[in-house]
Amino acid sequence: MKNLKVGIIGARGLPAQYGAFDQFLDQFVKYSNLKNKNIFFYISAEYGLKKKDINNVSQFYFYRGKSFFILFNNFISILYFYLKGVRTFLFFGYGPVIFFPLLKLLNCKIVCNVDGIEWRRKLGLLKKKYFQFCEKLLSKVKINLIFDSIVIKRYYNIIHKVNGKLLFYPSDFESKTILKKTKFNRNQFKTIIVMRFLPENNIEKIVEAFKILDDLNIKNHKLYIVGKENDYFLNTIQPIIKDYKNIIFLGPIYNRSKLFKFWSCADYYIHGHSVGGTNPTLIEALSLKLPIIAFDCMFNKMILKNNGSYFRTSNDLVSLIKSGNFIHKKRDYDFRFFKRDYINEEYIKLLKN
Secondary structure, three states, X not given: OOOEEEEEXXXXXXXXXXXXXXXXXXHHHHXXXXXXXXXXXXXXXXXXXXXXXXXXXXXXXXXXXXXXXXXXXXXXXXXXXXXXXXXXEEEEOOHHHHHHHHHHXXXXXXXXXXXXXXXXXXXXXXXHHHHHHHHHHHHHOOOEEEEOOHXXXXXXXXXXXXXXXXXXXOOHHHHOOOOOOOOOOOOOEEEEEEOOOOHHHOHHHHHHHHHHHHHOOOOOEEEEEEOOOOHHHHHHHHHHHOOOOOEEEEEOOOOHHHHHHHHHHOOEEEEOOOOOOOOHHHHHHHHXXXXXXXXXXXXXXXXXXXXXXXXXXXXXXXXXXXXXXXXXXXXXXXXHHHOHHHHHHHHHHHHHO
């Protein structure tokens, strides 16, 4: 069978070294190659493999930058892929929607994972206006839409009268054997957060809560932070945590086996994401059956329902941790739609049909 050429726009490159899109794409490409799905991927990359072409993947490196330069990068990548014979495009995020009408005129197939409600993020006014425009345009262009959250799907259905496919992010932890925790003092608890450092992910509230715990001489809870340093982290978060021994910054961990070991050793997980739909780190915590304290928003509640505990402020989080009730909370998760094989096959159907 002839290979289907698929152009990927919106990820940063493979192997995954950024966020949800890259993490999903990394395992999706491997899955497709393993299952002999005859798909050749062209990926617009900021960094990644030293070899451009390997295992049905060709990565195109072009300056990305920020703001306008991202759109310019998207345009050049689309043009390059089209000239390479790509007629099927998978977009992660709707920022490049201004190019969709052109692709439609060129008779290309477009699949787009819309991500979250981007204009609700903590952005400047110009970016907010742009994303509001993108969202409206996206609802007018007839393409295949993917929603990673029930809330996002309902939002588009009610506000814009459009529908699409509900597909969460999978976790590759589901196939791993859970490590047996070493015996330790049950008065000592380890928690973990894994995220990109953005204000809307509420990292400041989380570290402030552990600062309060330490100030109250409650030292039996340790917070481990996994993520890549950026200006927000260095300027806002690092000054808060530098003098507290109950907060340990591990930096970015891209090796999945190593990250799994840290997850497995945690007693509970704190999820601070508030606007980006369903984040894969929440699914990973679910797959490990960890007790979860999540930020109180509909994105998280629609996934966890009564299986999680919720906070809005640092003091809320302090109260939950002091009570310890969340550790023993009964959980009954439904994993049917979080399975890796199911999600990958649904993506492949959208690309091929």
